[in-house]
Amino acid sequence: MGFAELKNDRYLKALLKQETDTTPVWIMRQAGRYLPEYRETRQQAGSFLDLCKNPELACEVTLQPLRRFDLDAAILFSDILTIPDAMDLGLYFSTGEGPKFERPLRTHADIDKLFVPDPADSLRYVTDAVTLIRQELDGLVPLIGFSGSPWTLATYMIEGGGSKDYHNCKGMLYGDPKALHRILEVTTQAVVVYLNAQIEAGAQSVMVFDTWGGVLSPEAYAEFSLRYMQQIVQQVSREHDGETIPITLFTKGGGQWLEKIAATGCNAVGLDWTISIDEARQRIGNEVALQGNLDPNVLYASPDIIRQHAKTLIDKFGPHPGHVFNLGHGIHQTVNPDHLKVLVDAVHEFGREIRR
């Protein structure tokens, strides 16, 4: 491909549990509405989907946070629902209500029509964005590709949008589990193909967001979410162009199931803020790297308090390799960007300190 050599490999090294000079940090939704320059580009693009589907503008917003903050990774700007959109379910966004699908999966006939989208075709805008971002990064930091988990995608595909109680998808889970497995099988193949296309296009690490795995019972989580994420871990390219491609799994609300997540063979496990990172390290820190896990709401406090929370978290993890600092969920849109700068700099400062 001829991409530039990587200058900052802290993030990739930490995922592989190798020593680094300080703790690497990136922030979920770091390219987002809390940044005025993002809001401006978004306005320019038109809708949110127009922004996602325009590789130049997606590249621009991906790079924006890196111009402000000393972040150790870039993450592809995209939506988690690109796959079901490419499956022809008709993704749209209604103001204030989040993502919706025109044609949710309600019958066996709907499910029979599902197919694995060809990333070279209907998802070309994503791989084009990946390659463009990787070029524009010019080796500054590594680029993370991502996908929603099959279960998380299925919740939207079945409900036709976000949900409070997951009435339809859990109704299917308990009442017609075979139908749900068929949806998850096709979706898993689509995720594998999609992530591999991102890796081919230039992604140096991939992450699977299982945003809604935590709404399941332990048995249902194992059968309907984790099982398919494990297939993804097994089938996604773990090496490309002579480089290892680490994979991170993140189940929001998955603190009770860390051992099972780590056992999939992934490189890193994302943590929300409902678990202490020292406890997580004791439980799975020998097997995998950990990513997380500050409560995003800490960023509403004063710089002093933000620094104090960064230090506490880094001290809790201790001077071991294998920690990627992040929030436990995406950054909120009303956060003051200057507060994020305080956090990112504090992570590097205290990360250096603890290694002395």
Added chain:
Amino acid sequence: MGFAELKNDRYLKALLKQETDTTPVWIMRQAGRYLPEYRETRQQAGSFLDLCKNPELACEVTLQPLRRFDLDAAILFSDILTIPDAMDLGLYFSTGEGPKFERPLRTHADIDKLFVPDPADSLRYVTDAVTLIRQELDGLVPLIGFSGSPWTLATYMIEGGGSKDYHNCKGMLYGDPKALHRILEVTTQAVVVYLNAQIEAGAQSVMVFDTWGGVLSPEAYAEFSLRYMQQIVQQVSREHDGETIPITLFTKGGGQWLEKIAATGCNAVGLDWTISIDEARQRIGNEVALQGNLDPNVLYASPDIIRQHAKTLIDKFGPHPGHVFNLGHGIHQTVNPDHLKVLVDAVHEFGREIRR
């Protein structure tokens, strides 16, 4: 008071970890919108708040599910936000948006105005309903009183309604924790006085609903939610009229903190469906009774599947005393009431079977 003698004490016995002939069962929100007779009474009352504030109609809807199902307890029909309403924050319900407060807590001056409402005054409609229900039950089953937890009440009081990210209350938690503690201290005293008034009026057991404790970090949960629930456990009457009054604590999303919840000295711990009840029993079953924990969405499946899930859950808990069967959260409004009948009968059938 001269209330009738209790005919069915399975629920109270199970909370005290005493042997019963079968597993007792009641259902969170058993008096609710899934019942056509509830919807009719609600229509008759006017608004939801009118229904809560009318002791005769509150009594009527409390008793409705007991006429249909072989339930082992009644729970006072009321709203969890009666306390902040009595604190003069101006509770109202806007269609489709849930509860709101006209005067949320936003400044120190707002907090300074908080006071412990006198239950004999502005909450009289609640204690009147309790006494009336207890009389009308005529000893059929015990009556459960309840309150929201201080933290859960505070989230509504500070946000002015429900919230997705708890921006304001967590902003206060991290940025001005003393102010939050002041809110929680007054609210805790209000909860204690309120629950004791319910016990005086005839409640035979009380439950604290910590619906939003699970959105906190472990440290914040201990400091801002559990600490105040522990004060409630210590200060609420645990005996009345010569009878023990068991207390149940339920933190939705609290599966990671069960040991800490059990250590408060409560009699029982409520479980949502994200933890296996056998694991919970191993962890805290020697100290407390357990209440729960079927995923409410199981009720969308067929009668056969509902029975199978009831059996599995009862088998997992095993033939030990100390299990109160319930859902892991309130019953959904679109559930078919006949399905709940299948569940309740199955619990008693399989509860008897496992004790043979």
